[in-house]
Amino acid sequence: MSKIAHYLRAINAENMKEWRIEWKYKPDFIRQFLEPFVYLFPYFLYGYALLGGRYSSHLKSITGVDDMVAYTFIGYLIMGFLNTACWAMGSSLRKEQWYGTLEAIFVAPVPRWVYVAGMALHSTCHQGLIMVFQAFLITTVFALVFKTTGIFLVLLIVVLMLMGLYGLGIMVAGFTIGMKQWWVISEALSTLITVVTPIAYPLAVLPIFLQKAALFLPTTYGIIGVRHFLLGEKLAISLPLIIFRLIVILVVWLTVGFALFIFMDRYGRKKGILSLY
Amino acid sequence: MPADIVVDALYKFFKKGRPGEVRAVDGVSFQIEKGELFGLLGPNGAGKTTLIKCISTLLIPDAGSIRVAGFDVNKDPLKVRQQIGVLTGGERSLYWKLTPIENLRYFAALYGVPRNQVKERIDYLLSLMELKDKAHTRVEKLSSGMKQKLSIARVLVHNPPILLVDEPTIGLDPYFAQFVRNFIKHELNQRLGKTILLTTHYMDEADALCDRVAFMNQGRIDALDTPTRLKRSIIKKEILEIKCLGELQKEEFPALENLLSLNITRLDGFTYIRMGTDNPERLLSRVIDFIQHRVKVYSVQVTSPSLEDVFVYLTGASLRQGGDDA
Numbered sequence: 001m002s003k004i005a006h007y008l009r010a011i012n013a014e015n016m017k018e019w020r021i022e023w024k025y026k027p028d029f030i031r032q033f034l035e036p037f038v039y040l041f042p043y044f045l046y047g048y049a050l051l052g053g054r055y056s057s058h059l060k061s062i063t064g065v066d067d068m069v070a071y072t073f074i075g076y077l078i079m080g081f082l083n084t085a086c087w088a089m090g091s092s093l094r095k096e097q098w099y100g101t102l103e104a105i106f107v108a109p110v111p112r113w114v115y116v117a118g119m120a121l122h123s124t125c126h127q128g129l130i131m132v133f134q135a136f137l138i139t140t141v142f143a144l145v146f147k148t149t150g151i152f153l154v155l156l157i158v159v160l161m162l163m164g165l166y167g168l169g170i171m172v173a174g175f176t177i178g179m180k181q182w183w184v185i186s187e188a189l190s191t192l193i194t195v196v197t198p199i200a201y202p203l204a205v206l207p208i209f210l211q212k213a214a215l216f217l218p219t220t221y222g223i224i225g226v227r228h229f230l231l232g233e234k235l236a237i238s239l240p241l242i243i244f245r246l247i248v249i250l251v252v253w254l255t256v257g258f259a260l261f262i263f264m265d266r267y268g269r270k271k272g273i274l275s276l277y
Numbered sequence: 278m279p280a281d282i283v284v285d286a287l288y289k290f291f292k293k294g295r296p297g298e299v300r301a302v303d304g305v306s307f308q309i310e311k312g313e314l315f316g317l318l319g320p321n322g323a324g325k326t327t328l329i330k331c332i333s334t335l336l337i338p339d340a341g342s343i344r345v346a347g348f349d350v351n352k353d354p355l356k357v358r359q360q361i362g363v364l365t366g367g368e369r370s371l372y373w374k375l376t377p378i379e380n381l382r383y384f385a386a387l388y389g390v391p392r393n394q395v396k397e398r399i400d401y402l403l404s405l406m407e408l409k410d411k412a413h414t415r416v417e418k419l420s421s422g423m424k425q426k427l428s429i430a431r432v433l434v435h436n437p438p439i440l441l442v443d444e445p446t447i448g449l450d451p452y453f454a455q456f457v458r459n460f461i462k463h464e465l466n467q468r469l470g471k472t473i474l475l476t477t478h479y480m481d482e483a484d485a486l487c488d489r490v491a492f493m494n495q496g497r498i499d500a501l502d503t504p505t506r507l508k509r510s511i512i513k514k515e516i517l518e519i520k521c522l523g524e525l526q527k528e529e530f531p532a533l534e535n536l537l538s539l540n541i542t543r544l545d546g547f548t549y550i551r552m553g554t555d556n557p558e559r560l561l562s563r564v565i566d567f568i569q570h571r572v573k574v575y576s577v578q579v580t581s582p583s584l585e586d587v588f589v590y591l592t593g594a595s596l597r598q599g600g601d602d603a
């Protein structure tokens with residue numbers, strides 16, 4: 001069997017194993033589908049309170065979209081993938097440690113990033129499923145209508161954004177090897193990215209320095225690109241530039257993420273850190 | 278025929294150059310021949326587990342080299358891992374929420390077992406470990422012994438030629454411990470021809486199983502030979518064993534003439550004082566003088582040295598020291 005086929009099979013085995021384990025905790029499995037709604041509604045309620053209703057002429061004047069619910073929902077949906085990177089991928093190795101299986105899998109003849117990649121596949125599928133469920137429910141309840149003409153470009157943008165986020169995820173996974181309290185990094189990154197990314201607001205309302213910071217995040221381009229195609233939001237950046245920057249970001253983030261992961265893996269094996277946690 | 282495992286001048290320190298530096302492996306060298314069952318013996322903290330972790334690529338040594346099946350652990354870690362199976366004591370090397378079949382399928386994929394051989398291999402291993410009827414039971418519902426049997430099946434899923442077995446019977450009841458020992462010796466080593474590195478602090482286990490043993494203490498190997506030759510090395514010595522009631526510390530013992538080694542252990546409420554000596558009669562009177570007001574003597578006997586006595590004699594350490602293994 002070729003090396004690549006072996007690694008792909010291992011990645012899928014990791015994915016399937018996680019599904020099987022998750023399925024054994026049924027109440028938690030159901031909770032994961034319902035919890036996103038709990039976090040989503042405060043956005044809506046806040047919007048309703050400020051606007052006095054669902055539609056806003058001011059929002060339309062700066063974005064081209066007047067429906068606050070549709071506008072916020074797209075941003076929120078896309079940001080679900082940030083959790084995939086910061087938490088699901090990031091915690092993948094620490095989870096194995098909780099199971100007690102980390103050393104058993106670390107002596108298998110596959111590189112250690114394979115386990116993180118397996119978790120990336122699993123959590124992307126998981127998040128995708130939750131998104132479909134959320135999208136169905138929210139579009140039905142609020143009678144949302146999305147444009148479907150640019151659906152392939154939407155998929156392209158989401159895939160590019162995801163690849164960039166995988167770079168972030170593998171970086172956080174690296175931190176779990178070297179740091180006992182890795183979640184501090186994970187929490188800080190996910191909070192900062194959530195604030196800077198224009199989830200429920202247009203990029204233009206952020207202070208100038210945050211607007212500049214937002215341009216380094218794949219989630220910014222992911223959200224404005226997807227909102228443009230599904231809702232018709234006005235683009236402040238041209239589409240080719242969005243795709244170009246997403247490609248640059250994914251190359252940089254993946255490179256940095258892998259480099260840090262490999263460094264931390266070596267550091268952990270040198271210091272014997274994993275046995276300590 | 279080249280050796281399967283070659284460890285050369287290996288060093289592994291923790292907190293290197295800082296206060297509390299631990300010299301877990303301190304200049305260790307040895308070779309294990311193909312098909313050999315080699316025992317690494319020592320008390321907790323001797324460095325056995327650290328050594329196993331270095332060989333299995335879980336730790337990077339500070340200096341020295343390790344070759345496994347001809348591959349360098351630093352340069353070709355993936356090739357080394359393909360050649361080895363690592364079995365540790367305790368139960369947490371399996372996914373408890375999954376069934377034995379699900380666990381074995383997962384590890385078969387990690388080890389790249391060809392898809393068309395997976396079912397046959399798993400069937401064989403479950404039959405071998407007498408777990409066929411538990412194939413679809415969650416691991417969490419299996420007994421400790423069954424979990425250890427399944428761990429053995431997991432280690433064998435890719436049929437590795439070399440096995441690293443770290444304290445395999447720890448925490449098992451006598452029945453399963455004996456099963457595991459027999460399986461290691463007769464099935465894995467003698468029938469399947471596996472090269473096995475076994476660590477243990479049970480001397481009887483090493484004595485019964487191993488072709489050669491190395492005594493490891495404070496990160497160093499103090500002696501290495503067959504169990505028979507090691508015992509013969511102190512053949513002119515005898516063991517004076519006093520069973521008594523009451524507490525007695527090794528540090529309290531004075532340096533007595535004819536006292537060559539000393540080991541004090543506690544078992545079932547009794548204190549056992551085992552002394553290596555070239556003259557048990559003379560030593561006995563001196564020891565009785567010393568202990569008669571401290572403990573109540575229950576019985577006295579003179580025996581031939583066991584492997585544990587050889588260990589105590591050669592290293593000056595006891596196998597039942599406390600603390601976690603380094």
